[in-house]
Structure formats: structure tokens, C-alpha cells
Amino acid sequence: xxxxxxxxxxxxxxxxxxxxxxxxxxxxxxxxxxxxxxxxxxxxxxxxxxxxxxxxxxxxxxxxxxxxxxxxxxxxxxxxxxxxxxxxxxxxxxxxxxxxxxxxxxxxxxxxxxxxxxxxxxxxxxxxxxxxxxxxxxxxxxxxxxxxxxxxxxxxxxxxxxxxxxxxxxxxxxxxxxxxxxxxxxxxxxxxxxxxxxxxxxxxxxxxxxxxxxxxxxxxxxxxxxxxxxxxxxxxxxxxxxxxxxxxxxxxxxxxxxxxxxxxxxxxxxxxxxxxxxxxxxxxxxxxxxxxxxxxxxxxxxxxxxxxxxxxxxxxxxxxxxxxxxxxxxxxxxxxxxxxxxxxxxxxxxxxxxxxxxxxxxxxxxxxxxxxxxxxxxxxxxxxxxxxxxxxxxxxxxxxxxxxxxxxxxxxxxxxxxxxxxxxxxxxxxxxxxxxxxxxxxxxxxxxxxxxxxxxxxxxxxxxxxxxxxxxxxxxxx
Numbered sequence: 314x315x316x317x318x319x320x321x322x323x324x325x326x327x328x329x330x331x332x333x334x335x336x337x338x339x340x341x342x343x344x345x346x347x348x349x350x351x352x353x354x355x356x357x358x359x360x361x362x363x364x365x366x367x368x369x370x371x372x373x374x375x376x377x378x379x380x381x382x383x384x385x386x387x388x389x390x391x392x393x394x395x396x397x398x399x400x401x402x403x404x405x406x407x408x409x410x411x412x413x414x415x416x417x418x419x420x421x422x423x424x425x426x427x428x429x430x431x432x433x434x435x436x437x438x439x440x441x442x443x444x445x446x447x448x449x450x451x452x453x454x455x456x457x458x459x460x461x462x463x464x465x466x467x468x469x470x471x472x473x474x475x476x477x478x479x480x481x482x483x484x485x486x487x488x489x490x491x492x493x494x495x496x497x498x499x500x501x502x503x504x505x506x507x508x509x510x511x512x513x514x515x516x517x518x519x520x521x522x523x524x525x526x527x528x529x530x531x532x533x534x535x536x537x538x539x540x541x542x543x544x545x546x547x548x549x550x551x552x553x554x555x556x557x558x559x560x561x562x563x564x565x566x567x568x569x570x571x572x573x574x575x576x577x578x579x580x581x582x583x584x585x586x587x588x589x590x591x592x593x594x595x596x597x598x599x600x601x602x603x604x605x606x607x608x609x610x611x612x613x614x615x616x617x618x619x620x621x622x623x624x625x626x627x628x629x630x631x632x633x634x635x636x637x638x639x640x641x642x643x644x645x646x647x648x649x650x651x652x653x654x655x656x657x658x659x660x661x662x663x664x665x666x667x668x669x670x671x672x673x674x675x676x677x678x679x680x681x682x683x684x685x686x687x688x689x690x691x692x693x694x695x696x697x698x699x700x701x702x703x704x705x706x707x708x709x710x711x712x713x714x715x716x717x718x719x720x721x722x723x724x725x726x727x728x729x730x731x732x733x734x735x736x737x738x739x740x741x742x743x744x745x746x747x748x749x750x751x752x753x754x755x756x757x758x759x760x761x762x763x764x765x766x767x768x769x770x771x772x773x774x775x776x777x778x779x780x781x782x783x784x785x786x787x788x789x790x791x
Contacts (some may be wrong), residue, residue, distance in 0.1 A: 346472020461644015
């Protein structure tokens with residue numbers, strides 16, 4: 314059977330009606346998370362004006378959400394495995410709803426940031442479970458398609474979120490963005506009640522690995538917090554060096570802790586499995602080029618082209634649409650083409666798109682100089698993210714599906730943060746104190762230099778994929 318015929322065969326065996334409603338429910342929750350994660354960035358200026366504060370404070374409206382989301386994700390995945398994923402969805406949606414209402418009613422920026430942190434807690438409880446449920450609700454040959462649909466829900470939220478943020482800000486009240494969050498959370502809970510059957514814990518006799526969760530959580534928190542405040546504190550300051558040292562120490566200690574506990578969160582066998590670990594890294598190394606683009610392509614449009622914030626959000630549509638639509642198409646390719654070929658193709662595209670920005674960005678082309686990267690970089694990402702996530706979940710038994718999903722996207726967020734921090738350090742070094750015509754002239758070169766971070770990440774990912782044995786990658790382990 315040729316790949317083209319196989320793809321047709323995959324689409325030719327449609328999901329049954331019950332499974333379609335399950336996937337639709339999970340997509341609504343994923344849409345909510347995607348909307349909230351990116352869309353809040355458009356609110357920052359309006360929040361600064363209302364609370365009379367500056368970016369050093371309001372950046373935590375974004376950062377606190379990302380921190381709690383990333384730090385708790387692996388623990389949440391394991392809790393879903395042990396106590397039931399449907400139950401965890403209700404808890405996550407309830408926390409997300411209450412936090413969204415608190416965001417909408419926040420009387421101060423401090424309470425807004427606290428509420429955003431609890432939104433991140435809610436999202437962290439939701440994501441690993443919806444990822445595991447998407448993978449396990451279908452036959453193995455449909456798993457790539459199901460996860461592709463889930464990712465399409467997230468990326469559709471990424472597309473719609475900034476538009477909602479831009480519209481409510483232009484109408485004069487940023488709080489309606491969080492009202493929208495709360496409404497979608499209620500819809501998600503109603504759909505879970507109607508369409509998701511009660512599930513039993515996969516292995517109730519296991520105990521929670523508190524020690525492993527704490528050590529891994531500290532490692533992630535210290536790294537992400539250090540990346541968030543590095544520019545403010547100074548990258549060579551004692552505080553930042555201490556945070557990075559603490560993160561490295563916790564990473565070193567983690568395997569020893571897992572070797573000692575009776576029911577480890579992440580068995581040593583998984584940590585020693587080359588293909589499983591490669592699948593985890595493959596989910597993340599493709600992300601820095603995407604997130605550097607998310608952050609700085611709109612700024613290119615504003616600083617170099619003179620576009621408004623709303624215009625630049627529409628200017629990002631090619632990138633967003635490819636991520637949303639492409640996730641579905643890429644999911645259908647997993648079984649007929651195989652994960653290794655998809656990952657190699659995706660990382661090659663990611664490297665080419667990043668190299669375009671590094672070597673060929675030409676301001677004389679205006680907006681069109683960004684288009685090749687805005688098409689090629691997300692095309693590479695959609696071939697890799699769902700594929701690597703599917704491979705990671707497929708490599709473990711069902712009782713660890715939530716853990717695999719949580720680990721996979723924890724690395725996803727960590728490497729996104731590292732890429733943004735590296736890109737921002739370059740941009741800050743080259744554009745700090747520059748304004749007006751000088752900024753118009755300097756910004757494209759600074760963006761090209763910052764994209765070396767993305768190119769390096771894509772090349773490292775490509776090398777990682779080359780060492781994978783595909784048969785081992787598709788073998789179920791611990």
C-alpha cells in the first residue's frame with residue numbers, strides 16, 4: 314500500500330459517533346487552554362493602564378500562568394492515571410472556572426496575577442488527562458489522528474485567543490476575555506458530564522510519589538523562574554546562577570529519588586530508554602523557532618512595518634492557520650508514514666524556516682519577507698509535536714499515558730521558555746535604548762541573530778531523531 318493509499322484508508326474508516334463526541338469534548342477543553350495561553354498577551358497594555366503599573370509587573374500575568382502550568386503538569390498526569398482522568402477533568406475545570414471569574418473581578422494586579430496562577434493549576438490538571446484520553450479512546454491506528462484533532466483544538470484557540478484579546482481591549486474592557494474563559498469552562502464541564510464515561514483508575518494500588526513530584530517540580534520551577542527574571546536580575550547575578558544550579562541539582566537528584574521510592578512516578582527503565590526519551594525531546598526542540606516567531610514576528614510588523622497591534626495579530630494568521638489545520642492532517646499521517654519519517658521531515662522544515670530568518674530576512678520585501686518562515690516553521694512543528702506526543706504515549710502502558718503526556722508537554726513548555734529567553738536576551742542586547750528610525754533599521758538584523766537560537770534547536774532535534782530506532786520507538790515499555 315502506498316502512503317497516499319494508506320492515508321486515504323485512514324480517513325476512510327471514520328470514528329464512530331460516540332468517539333467523535335468524546336474527541337469533540339476534549340477539543341473544547343483544549344481550545345479553552347489554547348485561547349487562554351496566548352490570548353492574554355494582548356491584554357497586557359490595557360492592564361498596565363488600569364492598574365497604573367509597568368511591564369515588569371504585568372509580565373507575571375503571563376508568566377505565573379506558564380509557571381504553574383508547567384510545574385504541575387507531570388504530577389497532574391500521574392494523578393489522572395492513579396485516580397481517574399474524568400474526575401481530574403472536573404477538578405481542573407472547576408479550578409479554571411473559579412480562577413477565570415476571579416481574574417474578571419480582580420481589584421488589583423496582585424490578585425489578578427494570583428488568579429492567573431490558579432488558572433495555570435486548572436490547565437495543568439486538564440492537559441495530561443485530555444491528552445491521554447484522546448490517545449486511549451481510539452484504536453491504535455487512529456491514535457495519531459485523535460491527538461492531531463486535540464492539537465488542532467489547542468492551535469485554534471491560539472488563533473482565536475489573540476483576536477478575542479484584541480477585540481475586548483479595543484472595546485475598552487479586558488475583563489471580558491476572562492468571562493469568555495469561564496463560559497467555555499462551563500461548556501466543557503457539561504460536555505464531560507454528557508459524553509465521557511466514568512473511568513476507573515488504571516492502577517489504584519500504586520501510591521503517589523510525593524518525593525519525585527517535589528524534586529521534579531523544583532527543577533522545573535527554578536529553571537522557568539530563572540528564565541523569567543533573568544533579564545531583570547542580570548544573567549550573571551548570584552540569584553540567577555543559584556536558581557539554575559538548584560534546577561540542575563534537582564535534575565541530578567531525581568533519578569536517585571526514583572530508584573529509592575516504592576512506586577516511582579517515572580520508572581528508571583523509562584529514563585534509560587533512548588527512544589522514549591528521544592520522543593520527549595522531539596516534542597520540545599521544535600518549539601523554540603515557533604515561539605520566537607510568536608513573540609517577535611508581530612514586533613517586526615509593528616517596529617519595522619509600522620502596523621498596529623490588531624493589524625499584526627491578523628498578520629500572524631498564516632502561521633496560526635497552518636498550526637490549526639495542519640495538526641489534523643499531520644495526525645492522519647502517523648500510521649501510514651511512521652513517526653521517524655514524519656519527525657525527520659518536520660525538523661528539516663523547521664531548520665529550513667529558521668535558516669531563512671537567519672540568512673535571508675530582507676526588510677525591502679516588507680511583510681512578505683516573513684512569509685516563508687511563517688509557513689515553513691509551523692509546517693515543521695505540526696509534523697513533530699503530535700507525532701512525538703503520540704510516540705511517547707504509545708511507548709508506555711495505558712496506566713502511564715497521563716504521565717507520558719505530562720512529561721512530553723512539560724519539556725515542550727520548558728524549551729519554549731528557554732528559546733524565548735535566549736531570543737529575548739539577543740534582542741535586548743541589540744535593541745536596548747534604540748528607538749525611532751534606528752530601531753526600524755536595526756530590528757530585522759536583531760531578529761535574524763535571535764533566530765540562531767531556533768536554528769540551533771532545530772538542528773539538535775534533527776540529530777536526536779537520527780539516532781532513533783523506529784521499531785523500539787513503537788514498542789510498549791514500562
